[in-house]
Amino acid sequence: MANFTPVSAAIGGALIGLAAVLLMAFTGRIAGISGIAGGLFNPRTDDRLWRLAFIAGLIAAPLAAALLGHAVPMPQMPGSMVTIAVAGLLVGFGTRLGNGCTSGHGICGIARLSPRSIAATVVFMIAAMIVVALTYHIIGA
Amino acid sequence: MPALASLLCGIIFGSGLVISGMVQTTKVLGFLDVLGIWNGTWDPSLIVVMVAGLVVTGIGYALIRPRTPIFAPKGLWPTATDIDRPLLAGAALFGIGWGLVGLCPGPAIADLATLSPGVIVFVIAMAIGMAAHDLRQSRGARQVEQKLATATDG
Numbered sequence: 380m381a382n383f384t385p386v387s388a389a390i391g392g393a394l395i396g397l398a399a400v401l402l403m404a405f406t407g408r409i410a411g412i413s414g415i416a417g418g419l420f421n422p423r424t425d426d427r428l429w430r431l432a433f434i435a436g437l438i439a440a441p442l443a444a445a446l447l448g449h450a451v452p453m454p455q456m457p458g459s460m461v462t463i464a465v466a467g468l469l470v471g472f473g474t475r476l477g478n479g480c481t482s483g484h485g486i487c488g489i490a491r492l493s494p495r496s497i498a499a500t501v502v503f504m505i506a507a508m509i510v511v512a513l514t515y516h517i518i519g520a
Numbered sequence: 521m522p523a524l525a526s527l528l529c530g531i532i533f534g535s536g537l538v539i540s541g542m543v544q545t546t547k548v549l550g551f552l553d554v555l556g557i558w559n560g561t562w563d564p565s566l567i568v569v570m571v572a573g574l575v576v577t578g579i580g581y582a583l584i585r586p587r588t589p590i591f592a593p594k595g596l597w598p599t600a601t602d603i604d605r606p607l608l609a610g611a612a613l614f615g616i617g618w619g620l621v622g623l624c625p626g627p628a629i630a631d632l633a634t635l636s637p638g639v640i641v642f643v644i645a646m647a648i649g650m651a652a653h654d655l656r657q658s659r660g661a662r663q664v665e666q667k668l669a670t671a672t673d674g
Binding site: 380381382383384385387388389390391392393394395396397398399400401402403404405406407408409410411412413414416417420421422423428429430431432433434435436437438439440441442443444445449451452453454455456457460462463464465466467468469470471472473474475476477478479480481482483484485486487488489490491493494495496498499500502503504505506507508509510511512514515516 | 522523524525526527528529530531532533534535536537538539540541542543544545546547549550552553554555560561562563564565566568569570571572573574575576577578580581584587589590591592593594595596597598600601602603606607608609610611612613614615616617618619620621622623624625626627628629630631632633634636638639641642643644645646647648649650651652653654658672673674
């Protein structure tokens with residue numbers, strides 16, 4: 380477990396939780412990123428401003444970190460743009476069909492002890508672990 | 521003001537992703553690679569992120585649940601309870617995509633700041649996937665007009 384970083388993980392996780400609580404306290408909304416972003420692409424949405432503001436904040440955070448001298452490294456991505464595009468489509472479609480992602484289900488939903496969110500989180504975790512096991516250890520081996 | 525509050529929440533959320541390292545695909549994949557337990561490469565950091573997030577959110581939600589939001593008439597708490605096929609199928613599809621790259625929606629959007637071409641392609645594809653779902657839904661079933669904000673989980 381050479382890569383385990385429990386302290387920064389705990390601080391970061393607590394901040395994510397704080398943001399979720401504040402968003403509900405201020406705007407009455409659940410801090411589910413797929414729901415917030417997905418609402419932008421739905422023609423029936425009439426509340427785009429707070430969604431755009433939240434997303435702007437998400438993008439501003441790494442920029443602020445860079446200004447403070449802690450630049451976020453370029454994320455390591457698969458070599459194939461086809462793989463990236465397929466993964467993006469699956470994440471976009473899947474999170475809308477399943478009504479949430481790691482934040483909406485994994486944090487906000489489980490914090491409410493929602494059985495739906497617990498089920499969704501178990502399913503997407505296991506699905507992702509299977510895909511990684513296959514790509515790292517079977518196909519990639 | 522609500523937009524400003526929302527911007528602030530986005531910055532705090534994004535800072536959490538940056539500090540915890542969840543904006544790094546290698547960090548997330550290091551957790552998802554549970555077989556790494558056998559050779560000592562498994563990284564359980566994501567569990568700590570989730571537990572810390574859950575403790576803060578769980579306590580915070582319990583405290584504010586009875587109160588009215590500052591900038592809204594009421595809190596849009598999710599009301600759905602049944603574990604149905606779309607929930608499970610959607611979660612499975614999402615998990616497959618997550619495992620392929622190591623990006624879920626929050627970190628993907630935050631990583632746009634790096635101007636990584638791969639991340640930009642990922643986010644565009646993700647937006648198309650989201651829009652495709654909503655298009656299919658609004659076409660397929662007008663009777664599913666119960667799409668209130670409270671019917672979603674997150």
